[in-house]
Every structure is written in structure tokens, then in C-alpha cells.
Amino acid sequence: MTFPTIGVIGGGQLARMLAPAAEALGVRFAVLAETADAPAAQVIHDVVVGDYTDFATLKAFAETVDVITFDHEHVPPEHLEALVAAGHAVRPGPQALIFAQDKILMRRRMDELGLPNPRWAEITSVSDAEAFAAEVGLPFILKTPRGGYDGKGVRVISSLDEVGEWLREVPVLLAEEKVDFTRELAVMVGRSPMGQTAVWPVVETWQQDGVCKEAIAPAPGLSGDKAKEITEAVLTVAGALDVTGVMAMEMFETPDGFLINEFAMRPHNTGHWTQDGSVTSQFEQHLRAVLDLPLGSPEAREDVSVMVNILGAEHEDLYQPYLHVMAHDPAVKVHLYGKGVRPGRKVGHVNAYGDDRELVLARARHAADFIAGVDTDPHPRMPEATASAAATPTNLTAPNNPGEGA
Amino acid sequence: MTFPTIGVIGGGQLARMLAPAAEALGVRFAVLAETADAPAAQVIHDVVVGDYTDFATLKAFAETVDVITFDHEHVPPEHLEALVAAGHAVRPGPQALIFAQDKILMRRRMDELGLPNPRWAEITSVSDAEAFAAEVGLPFILKTPRGGYDGKGVRVISSLDEVGEWLREVPVLLAEEKVDFTRELAVMVGRSPMGQTAVWPVVETWQQDGVCKEAIAPAPGLSGDKAKEITEAVLTVAGALDVTGVMAMEMFETPDGFLINEFAMRPHNTGHWTQDGSVTSQFEQHLRAVLDLPLGSPEAREDVSVMVNILGAEHEDLYQPYLHVMAHDPAVKVHLYGKGVRPGRKVGHVNAYGDDRELVLARARHAADFIAGVDTDPHPRMPEATASAAATPTNLTAPNNPGEGA
Structure with missing residues (x-):
């Protein structure tokens, strides 16, 4: 048995961040990208530029790889069904992916599974x-x-x-x-075709103007009982839908429990902290899972890990401010996507970790916002402001453009 | 100022392992590789296949990038001098690299600097x-x-x-x-053109049949005074030679102190543990240093980090044993280079970390040797065997082939 080739549909930052994991694992990695300068297309050796809504393009790409997986959920379901019928390994399969593609089917299925829906x-x-x-x-x-x-x-x-x-x-x-939630939470699971699963710690997330801005792992003050309930729920979903790869479940926390908001069946913005904060990153785990390799440990490496997105703002040139951030804090981890800056666009993120949550948060926020050119003083979400920030209707989660995967 | 492009001469595993760092930093990355299937050429987008001993090839490659750096030390010094004279940024520069290329010049310079030579x-x-x-x-x-x-x-x-x-x-x-040493040590430093430096903890290394096989960070039982002396020595060398990028200094530990063995002015096998064990990996640091970006923290993240090389042995197919290793220990980090197996050839390595040194060592050794197909029971270097193993003449350090960078 030789090392297999994984084909990713979509050349966005998620595909780009899968590349280091493929390089370390020694597996071959190809991308079907929208454009030649898409984030992944800039860095990966095997790139096909083509339209993922065109079946002939998909089919030709599938012929060159051993397993198909995704940077986004926008491939037409009927095309995926046809690829499976033609004998291609598509992971996650269309029977699972449809629940991340169609929110009504998802709500109906969550009700059937007895899981907490709004x-x-x-x-x-x-x-x-x-x-x-x-x-x-x-x-x-x-x-x-x-x-x-x-x-x-x-x-x-x-x-x-x-x-x-x-x-x-x-x-x-x-x-x-419109859920009257106390905060938002998210959890990620990896699941392989043979049914092995691994769940990372539940994280607290924060959306600013409908766009994911921060994740804190583990979610501060979450009770062991609630964490267990959430872990069991995400395992129920992954098993019931026969998910392969990693899946994110976003939730609203309420005084009584939690309500399911959305799913993504791919690496997800709320899991970027795992690159620097857990034994196995979501990107490595996704590759292991879709290849049916044994999964890696999802254990957190640090007391606190934080991810803060760099959203396009004042700075068109990110290089100079980035240099200053590196000088200011030699321990933050900056991840950039090779994208041009547009207002509010996700162009990168910063991970930081340590044992003092407020300090780690302040470091990551400062770095991300300084690079983008956002005034962070005072930060819109200081500890005492948590309650009021959470009152904004942030189940207005941001749309994902193809190639802008969250 | 836009994001610069780094050009690496040599397409071996070191260039391959620089790629993830470039992807995260958002810098462009190009490789001049010996062959189209060299480890880095398999994964990196911008690859030129050509002969690094041919000046016209080097010059044409240099024209396409902002900074030239290296996967190995085999580029003819006169070619590098000519590139510098033509205004190209070559880091490390030929005035430094010559001391890693010519061992007599190196010995003479170490004597001049008053550093401990055999x-x-x-x-x-x-x-x-x-x-x-x-x-x-x-x-x-x-x-x-x-x-x-x-x-x-x-x-x-x-x-x-x-x-x-x-x-x-x-x-x-x-x-x-022939030095009668107690064990071998190594230390790595990063240094930028403006003279900023960062030194990682000193590690203990072990060569098997003249090939680097293991590194343990930090070096067990090394006194604070000796670690300080070694750190000062490597900083002296880096400053005196005006090194840019990362540099490894390998040493023999003796009852009285240490003696310098060799230098490498590039990422080095004895620094692979930093990928998973320190805040900033040697690969990220090398890119930051040659770009004159502020350096990252070289702090160790764990009590003990261990690297064990996977040296070609019984298994031609590494995929199946690798699968078993992943199942056996979901927390070891396997790094493969995309190389065909030949006896004794470095085809990958395993990193592991934790707080119990013997356990971490046993885990990493088992994983590396199981993948290669080496019988590790009993391991040739169990704790009680350290003294006798160290008596073999291991300043017979292994040669580096071009593209086989150690």
C-alpha cells in the first residue's frame, strides 16, 4: 500500500491550512481551486483551477486522487451522489454533507435525534x-x-x-x-469511516457583526455536566449522519442548556486554535479521518488557548504591522492566508496560549487587531462586557462565500 | 511593502519542512530542487528543477526571489560571492557559510575566537x-x-x-x-541580519553508526553553568561570523566541558524536536531570520521533547506500519519526507513530548523503529547502556548528501 492522494475541492484558507498536515503525514495533496491565486493554490504543488459546479471538472479531478474532501459545502449534492455512484471515495459523503448544506433537513434530523433545536x-x-x-x-x-x-x-x-x-x-x-442566549459555544469532532471518533474540548466563541471573531478553549466556566452533554450530542450527530472527517457544531448556550445553531463538515474557524493548542490539529485530524487512519489525540496542550481572527480593516499592507506584532510578542502565532484585504474579510488569525486567560486573550486580540488596523482600546468585549455583547443577535452568523470558508 | 518571496536552494526534507512555516507566515516560497520528485518539490507550488552548481541556473532563480537561503551547504562559494556581488540577498552569506563548508577554516576560526576545539x-x-x-x-x-x-x-x-x-x-x-566524550550535545541559534538572536535549549544527541538517531530536549542533567557556557559560545560564533538564519553547533561533552564538533548553517536534524516541542520551530525561525523579521520565542513548551529518526530498514512500504503506530499512540507526531526507502536513509522522524523522559523516549523510539521495521527490543541505548554507547567513535558524523540534509 502506498501513500494515498487526497483531493480537496476548494482552494480557500482551509485547504491552505490542510497542506502542512499533509506534508508532515507524507500523503499527497491536490486542490481543485476556483482561481490560480486562491490561498491554497499559491502554496500547494498539485493545483487544478476549475469550476466545482461543473460535473466534468469534478469527475476529471476525482480520477486523479484517492479520496475527495472539501474546503466548503457548496458542491451541488447531485454531483457528489454521481461521484459516489461512479465509485469515488467522497468524505464526508453526500448523505452526511446534505445536513450541512440544507438547514431545513438539518433541523428536521436534529428533532428526530431528540437534540436541542431552537x-x-x-x-x-x-x-x-x-x-x-x-x-x-x-x-x-x-x-x-x-x-x-x-x-x-x-x-x-x-x-x-x-x-x-x-x-x-x-x-x-x-x-x-431569536434565541436569548448567554453566549455561543462550539465543539468539533473527528470521525473516520470505521467509526473512530475524537472530540476536542468545547470552546466559547464570539461573533462580531455576524462574523466569527474569537474562540477560547476550553470554554471558561463550562460545567463538566454540560460539556459531557455537548460531547454526547456531537457524537450522536456524527454517528447518526455517518460523518467522515471533522465536523463543527455551533451552539447557543442558554440558562438551561444549549441549542444547536449550525454544522460545518470540514475544518472550521472555531477549531483554528487546535493548530497551536492541541496535540492534533483539526487539519491533521481531518486528513487522518478521511483516509481512515487512526485518529490523533484531541487533547489540549495548554490551560488556555485563544484564536482571534484578523478581519480586513484599515491596513491594506499587513506586512509592516505584522513585523511590529512579532517584535511586541515573540510567542503569538500568526497565520495568514495570502488574501487581499477587503473590509471584514478573514485574512488570517492569531493563536496564543498560556495559563492566564485574560492575558492570553489580550495578547491575541492586540496582535490580530494591530495587524488589521483596528483600534482595540477599549476592546468591545472586555470581561465585564460579556453579558451585553452576548445580547446582540449573533445567530446572524456570517455567510460563507465559496473559498471564504469559515 | 508586500510579502517577500524566499528562495531555497535544495529540495530536500529541510526545504519541505520550511513550507508549513512559510504557509503560516504568509510569505511566498520557491525551491530550486535537484529533481522533480525531491521531498520539497512534491509539495511546494513554486519549484524550479535545476543544478545548483551551475551559476546561470542560480542567477536565474535568484532573479525571481527576494532572499536566497539553503537546504544544504553544497553550493560553490564562488557562486554565492557572485550572487552577493550582483546585489542578491544571500542568507546566510558566503562569508559565514564558508565556515560550515570548510572544516579547516572553521577550526582555525574557533581557535581565534578562543572556543574549545579538539x-x-x-x-x-x-x-x-x-x-x-x-x-x-x-x-x-x-x-x-x-x-x-x-x-x-x-x-x-x-x-x-x-x-x-x-x-x-x-x-x-x-x-x-578522537575525543573521549561522555555524550554528544547540540545547540541551535537563530540570528537576523540586524543581529537579534534566540537560542533554544541545549539538547543531547545520539548517533547510531555515524547517523543522527535521537535528540532529547533539554539535555538531561546538564548543569546550568555548562548550558550557559554553551549558549554564550554559540552566540559568539553567530555574531563573529555574522550568521543569518538558524545555525546548529554540535559538540562533544567531556568531563571538563565541551569541544566543538561541527556547524550547520540551516535547519538541522538536532532541531527537529522544535516543530512540536518549542514555541517557535527552527523552520519558522529560519524564515523569520532570513527575512529580518523579529524572531520568535525559542522556549520549550514541554518538560521533555524527543526526536527519533526513521532510518530506512526492513519496510519498503511505510504506510501500513505508520497506521499501526498511529493506532498505538495517538499523541506521537510523525513527520515523513516523501522519500523512497533505502537502508539507513533518513525518511522521516517522530517527535514526542511529555513529562516522563523514559516514557517519552520509549514512545518515540517505538514509533520510529516500528515504522522503519527495526527490532527495538532491547533498544541499543537503554538508560543503563548510555555510557557504553557513548564510547563508540561517533564523531564519525554521517555525511550529508545534497538533498539529504541532516
Whole structure:
């Protein structure tokens, strides 16, 4: 048996960050990228530039690799079914991926599994929306079930007039109650085709203007019981859907427990801390899982690990401020994606670790925001501000563009 | 200022292991590789296949990058001088690299700096050798000052007859006393053009049949005074030679102190533990140093970190045993180089870390030797065997082939 080749569909930063893991594991790694200067296409040897919505392109790429996996969830499900029917190993398989692609199917399946959903309804008419509003009140959240992005995917509905308008464009929408959560949490699991699983510690996450901005591992003050409940829930989902690779489950924490928000069946922004903070990174684990290799330890290496995103802001040139950050703190780990700067765009992240949570957070925030050119004084989320920040409707999670994988 | 491009001469495993650091730092990275399937050429996007002894090839490659650095020390010094004269940034510069290329120049410079050398002599005649033997006794060590490899570079001289024979092939040789050392040590430093330095903890190393096999960080039982003395010595060398990038200094520990064995001015096998065991790996530090970026922290992350090389042995297929190692120990970190197996060839290494040195050592040895197909029971270097193993003449350090960088 020789070393296999993994083919990743999508050339974004997630594919780019899979490359170091492939290099260490000794496996071959190829990417089907949207453009020749996509983040992964800049660095990986075996790059095909092509359109992942074109079946012939996908099929030709699949012929050159042993296992297909993903940088994003936007490949048409029917194409994936056809690849599987033609005998290609697609991991995660379309039968699992569909639940990350279609939010209504996901809500229905979570109900079937008895897992904690926010109240939700499938909306095909204004009267459906009226009935839902009567149940949960206004405002509520309305989402396109599939492929929402560019701000079109999620809205806060304060008046039912908006619903009818949107239904003329999209015939089926998903309504969800606006959850009054205390904070957001996320958990990641790796699962191999033979069913081995490994769950990383639950993390606390924070979204700024609907975009993931910070993750803290492990989630501060989370009770052992709640962590166990969350771990069991993510294992239930991974098993029931026969997920292969890594999967992220994002949640709202409530005073009573937690409610499931979303899934991603690939490495995820809330797992970037694992690159520097756990024995096995989410990127290495994803490769091990899709190859059906034994999984690595998901154990945290440090008391506290923090990830803060670098979101495009004032600086177009990141190199000079980056130099200053390195001089200021020789122990922060900067990860850049080779992307041009646009306002709010994820262009990199900073990981930091240590034993004093407030200090580690302050170091990572300073580094990320200094590189981007954001004024962080005062930081919008100082410890005492946690409660009020959490009151903003951050289940308005940011859309993922293809190649902008969260 | 935009992100610069680093050009590495040599496509071996060291260049391959620089790639993840370049990907995270966001800098561009190009390789001039000996062959299209060299370890780095398999994984890196920007690859030129060409002969590094040909000046036109070097010059054309230099034109495409901002800084030139190295996977090995075999580029002809006159070519490097010509690149510098033409205005290219070459780091480390030829004025430093020459001391890693020419062992007689190195010995002379160490004497000038007052640093501890073994007794040595330049040998151009049998009578030189007779005089040296009269001083240090037989056997002694004889080396080609430059470019020794394929077993031709180092010999143990028990009879002076051998000297005359070798001198007919190589007109100048370096004789060194056979040091009666207690163990071998190594230390690595990073140094930037503006003179910033960072020294990692001193490590204990072990050579098996003249090939680096293990490194333990930090060196067990090394006194604080001796560690300080070694750190000061490596800083003296780095400053005096105006080294840029990372440099390894290998030493013999003696009852009284230490003696300098060799230098490498690039990432080195004795620093591979830093990939998983220190805040900044030697690969990231090398890139930061040659770019004149502020250096990262060289602090160890763990009580004990161990590196054990995977040397080609029984297994031609490494994938199956590797799978078993992953199942057996989900916390060891396996690094493979994408090389075909040949007996004794470095095809990868295993890093492990923890707080119990004997356990960490046993885990890393088991993993490395199981992958290679070496019987490790009993291990040739169990704790109680340390003294006898150290009595073998292991200043017979292994030659480096181009592209086989140690």
C-alpha cells in the first residue's frame, strides 16, 4: 500500500491550512481551486483551477486522487451522489454533507435525534410566518435553507411584510426563534469511516457583526455536566449522519442548556486554535479521518488557548504591522492566508496560549487587531462586557462565500 | 511593502519542512530542487528543477526571489560571492557559510575566537600526520575539509599508511583527535541580519553508526553553568561570523566541558524536536531570520521533547506500519519526507513530548523503529547502556548528501 492522494475541492484558507498536515503525514495533496491565486493554490504543488459546479471538472479531478474532501459545502449534492455512484471515495459523503448544506433537513434530523433545536418552522407562505410569529413572537430569524451568502442568507424579521417579498425569490425559507442566549459555544469532532471518533474540548466563541471573531478553549466556566452533554450530542450527530472527517457544531448556550445553531463538515474557524493548542490539529485530524487512519489525540496542550481572527480593516499592507506584532510578542502565532484585504474579510488569525486567560486573550486580540488596523482600546468585549455583547443577535452568523470558508 | 518571496536552494526534507512555516507566515516560497520528485518539490507550488552548481541556473532563480537561503551547504562559494556581488540577498552569506563548508577554516576560526576545539592539524603530507599522531596518539580522525559525503568524508586512522593514499586524492586533509566524550550535545541559534538572536535549549544527541538517531530536549542533567557556557559560545560564533538564519553547533561533552564538533548553517536534524516541542520551530525561525523579521520565542513548551529518526530498514512500504503506530499512540507526531526507502536513509522522524523522559523516549523510539521495521527490543541505548554507547567513535558524523540534509 502506498501513500494515498487526497483531493480537496476548494482552494480557500482551509485547504491552505490542510497542506502542512499533509506534508508532515507524507500523503499527497491536490486542490481543485476556483482561481490560480486562491490561498491554497499559491502554496500547494498539485493545483487544478476549475469550476466545482461543473460535473466534468469534478469527475476529471476525482480520477486523479484517492479520496475527495472539501474546503466548503457548496458542491451541488447531485454531483457528489454521481461521484459516489461512479465509485469515488467522497468524505464526508453526500448523505452526511446534505445536513450541512440544507438547514431545513438539518433541523428536521436534529428533532428526530431528540437534540436541542431552537423552535423553527418551514415557511412557504406568509401565513406560515404569521403562525410562527404567533408562537415565538417578533423579531425572529429567517434563513435561506441552502447556500446563503453575501448577506442574502440570513435576516432578522421584525415585520411580516418582508417575508412575502423574500418568498417571491426563494420559495422555501427556514424560520428560527431569536434565541436569548448567554453566549455561543462550539465543539468539533473527528470521525473516520470505521467509526473512530475524537472530540476536542468545547470552546466559547464570539461573533462580531455576524462574523466569527474569537474562540477560547476550553470554554471558561463550562460545567463538566454540560460539556459531557455537548460531547454526547456531537457524537450522536456524527454517528447518526455517518460523518467522515471533522465536523463543527455551533451552539447557543442558554440558562438551561444549549441549542444547536449550525454544522460545518470540514475544518472550521472555531477549531483554528487546535493548530497551536492541541496535540492534533483539526487539519491533521481531518486528513487522518478521511483516509481512515487512526485518529490523533484531541487533547489540549495548554490551560488556555485563544484564536482571534484578523478581519480586513484599515491596513491594506499587513506586512509592516505584522513585523511590529512579532517584535511586541515573540510567542503569538500568526497565520495568514495570502488574501487581499477587503473590509471584514478573514485574512488570517492569531493563536496564543498560556495559563492566564485574560492575558492570553489580550495578547491575541492586540496582535490580530494591530495587524488589521483596528483600534482595540477599549476592546468591545472586555470581561465585564460579556453579558451585553452576548445580547446582540449573533445567530446572524456570517455567510460563507465559496473559498471564504469559515 | 508586500510579502517577500524566499528562495531555497535544495529540495530536500529541510526545504519541505520550511513550507508549513512559510504557509503560516504568509510569505511566498520557491525551491530550486535537484529533481522533480525531491521531498520539497512534491509539495511546494513554486519549484524550479535545476543544478545548483551551475551559476546561470542560480542567477536565474535568484532573479525571481527576494532572499536566497539553503537546504544544504553544497553550493560553490564562488557562486554565492557572485550572487552577493550582483546585489542578491544571500542568507546566510558566503562569508559565514564558508565556515560550515570548510572544516579547516572553521577550526582555525574557533581557535581565534578562543572556543574549545579538539586538537587538530592541517595535513598535507605523511610527516604532518606523523607529527599529529605523536601528539594525540592513534587512532585519530581524518576528514576532507570540504563536501565529504558517501562515506568518503571521514575515516578513523589506525595506521599512517592510509594517510598517504588519501592525500593522493585530496591534497589537504583535516586531522582531529578522537575525543573521549561522555555524550554528544547540540545547540541551535537563530540570528537576523540586524543581529537579534534566540537560542533554544541545549539538547543531547545520539548517533547510531555515524547517523543522527535521537535528540532529547533539554539535555538531561546538564548543569546550568555548562548550558550557559554553551549558549554564550554559540552566540559568539553567530555574531563573529555574522550568521543569518538558524545555525546548529554540535559538540562533544567531556568531563571538563565541551569541544566543538561541527556547524550547520540551516535547519538541522538536532532541531527537529522544535516543530512540536518549542514555541517557535527552527523552520519558522529560519524564515523569520532570513527575512529580518523579529524572531520568535525559542522556549520549550514541554518538560521533555524527543526526536527519533526513521532510518530506512526492513519496510519498503511505510504506510501500513505508520497506521499501526498511529493506532498505538495517538499523541506521537510523525513527520515523513516523501522519500523512497533505502537502508539507513533518513525518511522521516517522530517527535514526542511529555513529562516522563523514559516514557517519552520509549514512545518515540517505538514509533520510529516500528515504522522503519527495526527490532527495538532491547533498544541499543537503554538508560543503563548510555555510557557504553557513548564510547563508540561517533564523531564519525554521517555525511550529508545534497538533498539529504541532516
